[in-house]
Amino acid sequence: MNKTIVVLGSIMALAIAAPLLTAQADSDDHNRGIWRGIWQVAKSSAVTDPLTQQECSECHIAYPPRLLSAEAWKGVMGNLSNHFGEDASLDANTRQQIETYLVGNASRSSAPGKLRISEQSWFIHEHQDEVSPRKFAQAKTWSNCQSCHKDAAKGLFDDDD
Ligand code: HEC
Ligand code: HEC
Known part of the structure; x- marks a missing residue:
């Protein structure tokens, strides 16, 4: 050729x-x-209920229902007028719908009377010795999940990938 x-x-x-x-x-x-x-x-353990997403994400991320027990969610939702020092009251119907969603999707056990995610023993265990004082000072409070977990609002807390 x-x-x-x-x-x-x-x-x-x-x-x-x-x-x-x-x-x-x-x-x-x-x-x-x-x-x-x-x-x-x-x-992801993100909130899938639009009403909960809307009403519970104003002051912090809408915490995933999976991270608390049914009892703790009932405790939180039963005292919204004195919500960790804030007034987070809702009308009765909205409150009930959100409680039904959170309780129905709860899947942790919790110590009696402990209403915070950050007070639960699994949480303390996961965070012990993992956070530098500087990181904590930036976050200011454990409730501020997204300060350390950039995808917290998407329900992702395992930041390894
Ligand atoms: C008006 C503001 C506001 C609204 C609205 C609000 N919260 Fe909160 N929430 C707070 C504050 C303030 C704290 C305490 C933060 C801290 O200790 O730094 C808190 C803490 C929490 C905690 C404990 C977090 C931890 O440290 O483990 C849970 C659970 C919680 N809120 C659930 C809810 C739910 C469910 C809703 C919707 C029904 C809601 N919040 C709506 C202000 C609010
Ligand atoms: C001051 C920083 C900081 C704050 C605030 C914080 N975390 Fe963490 N968290 C960490 C670190 C560091 C680890 C351990 C390393 C890792 O697995 O990402 C961790 C681990 C975890 C784990 C285990 C992840 C896994 O699969 O290994 C979960 C779940 C978690 N955090 C949830 C939360 C939630 C929910 C909040 C808010 C209520 C929160 N964290 C607030 C820093 C923080």
């Missing part, structure tokens, strides 16, 4: 293949993004 034709043929083949290969690489990235998204949703 004529050498020129072989060379020209190779150049044409490359010209066609290169964009195709690049497109394939892009779609791999895209797929990784999708898988990562699915994994995060599976791990």
Whole structure:
């Protein structure tokens, strides 16, 4: 075969293949993004109830129901007029709907009378010796989850990935 034709043929083949290969690489990235998204949703404990999201995210993140026990949520929702020193009162119907959601999705045990997530023994265990004084000073309070967990509002607290 004529050498020129072989060379020209190779150049044409490359010209066609290169964009195709690049497109394939892009779609791999895209797929990784999708898988990562699915994994995060599976791990996430985020609030899925719009009413709770709306009413309980004004002063702090809407805390995931999974992080407290049913008893503790009842305690929190039963005393919104004196909510850790704030008035977080709601009308009776809204309050009841939110309590039903939180209690129905609670899945931790808690010590009697301990209403805070940050007072529970699993929480103390997870945070003991993990936080530098400087980090804590920035957060100011344990209630400020998102100061240390950047995706806390999405229900993600495992910041390793
Ligand atoms: C008007 C502001 C406000 C609203 C609205 C509000 N909270 Fe709070 N919440 C606070 C404050 C202030 C604290 C205590 C923060 C601290 O100690 O630093 C707190 C703390 C909490 C804690 C304990 C966090 C911890 O340290 O473990 C829970 C649980 C909680 N709120 C649930 C709710 C729920 C559920 C709603 C919606 C029904 C709600 N909050 C709405 C102000 C509010
Ligand atoms: C001052 C920083 C800080 C604050 C505030 C904070 N955390 Fe953490 N948290 C950490 C560190 C550091 C770890 C251990 C390393 C890790 O796993 O991310 C941790 C670990 C955790 C874990 C275990 C994660 C895992 O899968 O290993 C959970 C769950 C968690 N925190 C929830 C919370 C919640 C809920 C709040 C708010 C009520 C909160 N944290 C507030 C720093 C903080």
